[in-house]
Structure formats: C-alpha cells, structure tokens
Amino acid sequence: xxxxxxxxxxxxxxxxxxxGSQYRARCxxxxxxxxxxxxxxxxxxxxxxxxxxxxxxxxxxxPAAGDEFNGNTKFAVLAAAWMAELERLADRGVGSWGTxxxxxxxxxxxxxxxxxxxxxxxxxxxxxxxxxxxxxxxxSASSAxxxxxxxxxxxxxxxxxxALERNISRDIxxxxxxxxxxxxxxxxxxxxTEVFTLLDKLDVDEQAVADDLxxxxxxxxxxxxxxxxxxxxxxxxxxxxKKMINMQGNVIRARGRGKILNEGxxxxxxxxxxxxxxxxxxxxxxxxxxxxxxGPIFASSTGTIRxxxxxxxxxxxxxxxxxxxxxxxxxxxxxxxxTLLDEAGLTARQxxxxxxxxxxxxxxxxxxxxxxxxxxxADALDRVLSSAPPVTSSGKTT
Numbered sequence: 001x002x003x004x005x006x007x008x009x010x011x012x013x014x015x016x017x018x019x020g021s022q023y024r025a026r027c028x029x030x031x032x033x034x035x036x037x038x039x040x041x042x043x044x045x046x047x048x049x050x051x052x053x054x055x056x057x058x059x060x061x062x063p064a065a066g067d068e069f070n071g072n073t074k075f076a077v078l079a080a081a082w083m084a085e086l087e088r089l090a091d092r093g094v095g096s097w098g099t100x101x102x103x104x105x106x107x108x109x110x111x112x113x114x115x116x117x118x119x120x121x122x123x124x125x126x127x128x129x130x131x132x133x134x135x136x137x138x139x140s141a142s143s144a145x146x147x148x149x150x151x152x153x154x155x156x157x158x159x160x161x162x163a164l165e166r167n168i169s170r171d172i173x174x175x176x177x178x179x180x181x182x183x184x185x186x187x188x189x190x191x192x193t194e195v196f197t198l199l200d201k202l203d204v205d206e207q208a209v210a211d212d213l214x215x216x217x218x219x220x221x222x223x224x225x226x227x228x229x230x231x232x233x234x235x236x237x238x239x240x241x242k243k244m245i246n247m248q249g250n251v252i253r254a255r256g257r258g259k260i261l262n263e264g265x266x267x268x269x270x271x272x273x274x275x276x277x278x279x280x281x282x283x284x285x286x287x288x289x290x291x292x293x294x295g296p297i298f299a300s301s302t303g304t305i306r307x308x309x310x311x312x313x314x315x316x317x318x319x320x321x322x323x324x325x326x327x328x329x330x331x332x333x334x335x336x337x338x339t340l341l342d343e344a345g346l347t348a349r350q351x352x353x354x355x356x357x358x359x360x361x362x363x364x365x366x367x368x369x370x371x372x373x374x375x376x377x378a379d380a381l382d383r384v385l386s387s388a389p390p391v392t393s394s395g396k397t398t
Contacts, residue, residue: 006030011039011057016046022121025049029057041165042071042121052165069163071121075154078120079107082157103150110135110147120163123155125171132172141177148172189336190328195221195385201323211315215286216298220330222279222381223247224337227308227330233297235287243280243378246272274378278385337381344383 006012011029018024019042026040039060041052069078083104089095114131115123128151136144151169158164190198202214219230229247237246275283283297292299300306312330320326341350 006036008032008034014050014053016049018046023049025053027053027057029060031060040071056165069120069158069161071163072119073158073163074116075118075120075123076112076116078158078161078163079112079116079150079154081161082154083107085157086153102146103153106143106146107150110143111150115151120158123164123168125168128155128169129172132175136175136177136180138181140182141175141180144175144180148175188327188332189339190332192340192385195336198323198325198328201325202319205319205322207322208315208319211311211319212298213315213319215282216311217333218279218282219298220333221337221385222276222378223273224334225273226334227312231296231298231306231308231311235292235294235297238283238287238297240280240284243275243277244272245275245283276378276381276385278382340381340385 006028008030009032011027014025014027016023016025022042022044023046024040024042025046026038028036029039030036037060039053039056041049041056043049043052069081083100086095086100086103090097090100111131114134115127118127131151132144132148135147148169151172152167155164155167155169159167199214199217202208202217205213208214216230219225219233223230223245225233225247232248233245234248237248239245286297287293295303296305298306316330320328
C-alpha cells in the first residue's frame with residue numbers, strides 16, 4: 001500500500017542542506033488547491049532557514065500557470081521575463097516603448113555583466129548596491145537611477161513569482177550626484193530679451209525658415225511642450241475658436257517598431273492647452289498658407305510626423321552655431337516657459353498643468369484643484385511675449 005498523501009494545508013519532512021555560507025530548508029507542501037509543491041528557503045543558519053520555510057508555507061500562494069521561477073533562477077532569466085512583461089503592457093498602451101528601449105540598453109551594458117549569472121537566492125543588497133554605485137562613479141547619477149529602477153523592477157518581478165521573498169533592491173543606498181563622474185549640468189532658461197533676439201535671428205535665417213524652425217520654436221514657447229509632443233500635434237487637435245490645442249501624445253522611435261505615437265511621458269501628457277493670442281494667429285496663418293486641415297502641424301516634406309532627432313541634428317544645431325546660441329536646446333524653451341510664468345506670478349500648480357507634470361509636490365496635489373483648464377498661462381505668455389511677432393512658415397511676420 002502506497003504512502004498516504006499529505007493532508008491539505010500540511011507539509012512533509014523538512015530537509016536542510018548547506019550550500020556555501022547558506023543553508024537550504026526544503027519540504028513538500030500540499031496547498032489548498034490539492035496540489036503538492038516543493039517549497040524551499042535559504043538563510044545563514046539552519047534554524048533561520050527552517051523559520052523562513054515555515055513562514056513561506058504560511059503565506060504560500062500557488063504559482064500562476066507557466067511560472068517556472070524559484071531561488072535557483074538566474075537574474076538574466078528573471079530580467080528577460082520582466083522585459084517581456086513590460087513589452088506586453090506597452091502593447092496594451094501601458095508604459096512607454098522609449099523607456100523600454102532605455103531599460104534594455106542599460107540592462108545589457110550595465111546590469112547583466114555583473115548580475116546576470118547570479119541566481120535569485122545569491123542576490124544581496126550589497127551586490128545590487130555595488131552595481132548601482134559603480135554606474136554612478138563611472139557615469140552619472142541619472143544613469144545610476146535608471147539602473148536602480150531596472151534592478152528594482154526585476155526584483156519586484158522575482159518576488160511576485162516566488163523567486164525572492166522580498167524586494168532587496170529597497171536596501172540599495174542613496175545615489176549621491178556629488179560623487180558621480182559626470183555632474184549634472186546646470187540648465188538655464190532664456191531671458192525675455194534673449195527670446196526676442198533668438199526669434200529675430202530665426203526669422204532672418206533663410207535655412208532656418210526652410211527648415212520650418214520659426215513657427216516650431218514659437219509653438220514651444222506657447223505650450224512648453226516636449227519635442228516629441230510638439231511634433232505629434234495635429235491640425236485636428238487645434239481649435240482656433242476656443243484658442244486651444246488638445247495634446248494627444250508623444251512621438252518616439254522604438255527599437256524594432258520604428259516611429260510610433262504613444263500617450264506621452266506622464267498621465268497628464270494628453271490634455272488641453274490654452275494658447276496665447278499670438279500663437280493662435282501664427283497657427284491660423286500657417287494653416288491658411290499650407291492649406292492643411294488634417295495631419296501633423298509641423299509635418300515633414302512627405303506630410304508625415306517629423307523625426308525629433310532629425311530636427312535637432314540637421315536643422316536646430318546648425319542654426320544655433322550660426323546664431324551663436326549653442327547652449328540652447330529644445331528643452332531650454334520648456335524651462336523658459338516655466339521661468340517666465342513663475343516671474344509672471346502664476347502658481348506652481350498652474351505651471352505644472354501647462355507642462356503636463358504629474359505632481360509638483362504632494363501638498364499641491366492634495367490641496368489644489370486638478371483637471372481644470374485655466375487661461376492664466378496663455379494670458380501670462382501673451383503679456384510676457386506679446387512683442388514677439390508671429391510668423392508663418394514662409395518666415396514673414398504678420
């Protein structure tokens with residue numbers, strides 16, 4: 001007669017074995033679904049390993065169908081499964097393909113060489129912290145934070161699938177930018193007089209006009225938009241009667257997918273933006289000149305959405321060199337808008353709503369109104385930049 005099966009909710013004999021400096025405690029456990037699972041836990045001592053095993057049995061959750069992860073699973077395998085999960089979510093519109101490309105690159109170059117061959121049970125906070133701080137020392141605090149986000153994501157995935165008991169990445173130390181090899185540059189904004197000077201140079205530069213830069217820069221100054229979001233703006237989103245444009249997302253180039261449009265960098269990226277009067281006039285004149293009723297407002301020569309990298313590298317940077325404004329980037333206009341609105345007396349909440357920031361601070365999120373559209377930002381930009389003449393894509397002022 002065979003051995004009787006374990007009763008539901010009970011476990012069999014606990015077996016312990018030493019592996020290097022760790023002890024493994026293992027047993028067979030019959031879950032409430034009637035199935036028998038092999039459960040194991042590791043600890044520095046035999047007693048602690050058994051205690052962890054019993055805690056794991058108490059809190060045991062049956063793995064989802066297809067789960068094949070445990071303490072012996074290598075970090076590289078967990079990372080690949082995590083990336084696949086991110087891609088599945090992005091396919092459903094959750095998350096950014098641009099972020100996935102960044103994670104994939106950092107994972108291959110900075111994380112896998114150090115952690116890829118380690119098994120889940122061998123991961124320690126010290127090992128994870130060493131990888132992050134090494135990136136900080138050799139590169140920048142920003143890169144180190146990206147690496148920390150990747151490691152945290154993989155560890156969280158491992159916890160959900162039973163390969164780790166807890167997310168040990170939470171014990172990674174603080175990333176001090178002062179110790180980074182590459183210190184963050186102190187970005188600056190344009191002063192109002194510099195804005196007018198730059199616009200004047202744009203309007204008389206034949207190549208800049210041919211590259212359709214004057215209108216695009218004015219659009220940046222009117223909306224504070226990110227480059228990809230501005231290039232993704234369509235005529236269908238522009239309402240001249242309401243002096244409004246409804247931003248719909250961000251154009252990016254993703255590995256293996258080409259140029260795609262996603263819903264932006266934050267939850268607030270898709271939103272209506274009130275436009276200053278001079279921007280409305282510029283867009284109306286531009287639409288009349290182009291005879292356009294649909295499609296990208298700042299389209300390529302073939303009528304498609306322009307590539308942000310092409311605009312920056314082939315048109316903007318050469319112009320800056322000619323104009324003597326080499327330090328100005330498209331992001332400078334975003335910072336300039338925020339600075340000018342701050343000087344005009346608008347609240348941080350109003351400025352954040354215009355720029356599409358999710359939360360300037362917890363206090364402002366909780367105690368200030370959200371989701372309302374105010375013309376305060378547009379009126380302020382009208383006052384501050386009212387002497388900036390709108391131009392059409394021909395370069396002529398109106």
